[in-house]
Amino acid sequence: MRGRDETTGEYFSPSRSAQRRAALDILALGEQLAAMSDAQLARLPVPDTLLPHIHDTRRITSHIARKRQLAYLAKQMRKLDDTVLDAIRDAMHKDGETARREAALLHRAEALREALLGDAGDAALTDLLAAYPQADRQQLRQLVRNAREERAKNKPPRAFRALFRSLRALLAQEGTGSADPADQPVEDEGEDDEDTHG
Template sequence: MRGKDEETGEFLSPSRTEQRREALEIRSLAELLVSQPAARLKQINLPDGLFEEVEAVQRTPSHIARKRQLQYLAKMLRREDDEVLEGIRAVLESDKLEARREAAALHRTEAWRERLLVEGDEALGELLDAHPEADRQSLRQLVRKATQERARDKPPHAQRELFRTLRDLLGEDEADTGET
């Protein structure tokens, strides 16, 4: 049998399924690269030939021609060293992690704003205990204005201002914990 050591029975090369799986992973990496803006591609530090090919795929308007170009890009990626591919994957994964962190920070800010608008002084006291550097009076006024806006179905100007204030306050807290 081809690809199998007759004495030990071990396979000498990856199976066709493994080869297909690797090729599909490379193809998805190529698609991810093509979806990146040009400025981000320059930050990734692609080899020159790959960078030019990614740009060529991005410029191709026709669906079939784009698919063919993408296949060629994947072929070029398969020829690259594993270190280059891992470097590209690492940079793209760090982008995903950063986006998740930013989304989580926005969700925390939104949760605090909702708590302040629903619970009122109880939540405000808890926020001020956690962040003693916050301006107590301005926060209290913003919460009062935002609650009134919500009750009267007015445009959420104070609610937005409260969100910005909380984002700045909670963002400073995350920056302090990240540095230490």
């Protein structure tokens, strides 16, 4: 039974429910860590003492044994300072956010490329150049022209890929603002956008 401070009325320790929630939270974090690749783990501030336990958990496939190993991993994690666990959570959150932003950027560049190569490509190019005055107009026009030619003649997609890289770099310069005028041609060319992902 947990004690209570007679003067303030506060409990000396967290309730059993709070302790259980904290334990389940650490167990869930352990599961997430065990599901990550070595490269993903390397980007997180995971202490070296914890890595062998994560690798063991990943290696075990038997359901019961894995559950036992996860519980052991969580027990080892509870020995860590709260600041270490918070740092791991923060890094995971930031990494996830970065990945989402990168994926959104790739989708925008892909959709924009399809808009430029579609039927309304000239209008899309005009809109793009208006939205990004710093863009290399001549290079973009040349890449669009070459990519269209490649498609028409069934050639290897070298200009097609180069156009994508140029668009991605251009969109990355502007950051991730959603109110970007360059999104305009993408919305107009909704069918092309679906084609790229289907």
